[in-house]
Amino acid sequence: MTTLRDLSRHLGISVTQVSRALNGHSDVGAETRDRVMAAAAALNYQPNLSARKLVSGRSGIVALVLPEISSTQYDSLFVQSVGGLSRHFSARGMQFVLHMCGREEDPVRVYERLVNSGSLDGFIVQEPLAGDARIRFLQDRKVPFVLHGRHVAQPDYPFFDIDNEAVGHMLTSTLLQKGHRRIAFLNGRKGFAYCEARAEGYRRAHAEAGIAVDDRMMIYGEMTEGHGLISVAQLWGRGRRPPTAIACGNLFIAKGVFLALDALGLSVPGDVSLVAHDDELPGLNSERLPVPLTVSHSPLQESWKPLADILTRAVEGAPLAELQQLGTVTLLQRASVAGPSKSL
Amino acid sequence: MTTLRDLSRHLGISVTQVSRALNGHSDVGAETRDRVMAAAAALNYQPNLSARKLVSGRSGIVALVLPEISSTQYDSLFVQSVGGLSRHFSARGMQFVLHMCGREEDPVRVYERLVNSGSLDGFIVQEPLAGDARIRFLQDRKVPFVLHGRHVAQPDYPFFDIDNEAVGHMLTSTLLQKGHRRIAFLNGRKGFAYCEARAEGYRRAHAEAGIAVDDRMMIYGEMTEGHGLISVAQLWGRGRRPPTAIACGNLFIAKGVFLALDALGLSVPGDVSLVAHDDELPGLNSERLPVPLTVSHSPLQESWKPLADILTRAVEGAPLAELQQLGTVTLLQRASVAGPSKSL
């Protein structure tokens, strides 16, 4: 392993000067800089990140802490995240690293261990909860991080998110405008901030249309096919007045809904209108479901680059205002929405 | 962040002594040691790994480098590996970290960057190829690592593996003993050491039975359902003399074979006998396929602990003899094997 000292001896200049040249400081002679760069390349020099971290507080390594997932349903999402983030941090000359948090471990303790170990510059945090303890910890310790999502509407930390309130509003009002009055919303897990935001949008759309909300129409659950299946069974259960339209939190849920409606002999959009949010995860395509689906659309893939950008700049100490960004959401109207069925 | 110096001041002893107490050195007074331990716990002391790595060469961080996978078919395997390894290294007080290698990047360069960055103690290496350049690099640089698999039969590096030659032999001879003479082997990708070992076992079983091998019966491919589907189509193609039995490299392939045979109107084991190797990956169960499958069985899950053990000891400098270990493989006889169909 080549060190700065090797280069310094090789070139006959001081270690300091080599360091400055390599780090692009302005106060270095042009000729000196070129010689240093050439020698570094020739000797395949790479800075020792442990040493650098020790003295400057920066290693160029950032981490994502993920819980061990319960369902294999999420495996693809997991791989997508890790791959996308890794790629974009590499492109910035940083190292991205994944740390798994055991099911029984307290995530905050894991962050604490990692922070105290003193080899990381910052974190990407996913799936914020209402009142998330991880966020409080990182803020307390003044550790740079970027949130994928938000846990309040106007946070005082860096984040990349989409407007989930708008998603809920968009999906719901699309259905309301067609005349639907009983709209079920098959949401993600209660407590997740983005799910609550969508629920809020659902309620606002109803309020704007002057229509009362039936609380039993909002069903929280895992973002899986199973959630869609079970919820439909529940909504059409004995003695219930079923909805005329359904909005789903993602395409897995929508797929389950299609299966269940089919089993009940109900058609889309003839008997039930259907909309969903589409993250464009691999394995499911909103156009190629049994009926092309009307969706609010915002590919998750487009978030990895902004997340990497924001965290990189956060580590460099950029002002908060530049570190908060919203992705775009588009409504794609397709064939899965019609007016409410007269028979119901 | 509490440092050794904080503890030293707090206790009125020298930094040296605190360090020795914490690291369990023998030349420390019993009472001193207890006081140090108590203070460390109270002040939530954690060693700075960058500093430790710098002076002692050990950080306690190990890494797995994985290629960005092409197929989502492998996502579960990916998650399994990362979760299992992470858990077992955590239990040993080490940190396990994942690094993704872009599709276009040369893996050896990635290892080189990581090694030169000087913050890692060692690596887990998966999916060895014949003449694997990563292995040569790590050996050259004397970086501790453990191989999941082997790239030669008697390697001079630490590994955990199963006897894949025996797997190939076991599956094949099970079929030969029932009287089959045309046995297709739907193997994994050519070049992967474990696939070649299985092919070798397939040939040895034939040689022992005095039966000539038809080279077209050995089909390499991805370990996917698609491989099973396409290979059956190919084996039963026009002008071909199809096999009376098929051995599959894993259950994904077997699932594809089931689908294809069904489409051809062929039954298992009536028309075709079927065996496979079962890694016990989530999502597929060899007992719950259309016909309970005879398999060579060795759960991948059982490899994470030995891998963590071996790498931990390798970093500590244990002798090679203690760092090579084979997992067990069992043959589970079920309903998917019969004698060859007379009609063929």
Next chain:
DNA sequence: CTGTTAGCGCATTCAC
């Protein structure tokens, strides 16, 4: 523009 000095947190000499 350049070199000298100092110190990040730790483990390991070497003295007592």
Next chain:
DNA sequence: GTGAATGCGCTAACAG
């Protein structure tokens, strides 16, 4: 048993 001194590789503050 204990402490003082040294240095891992690097960057930053301070002189010239």
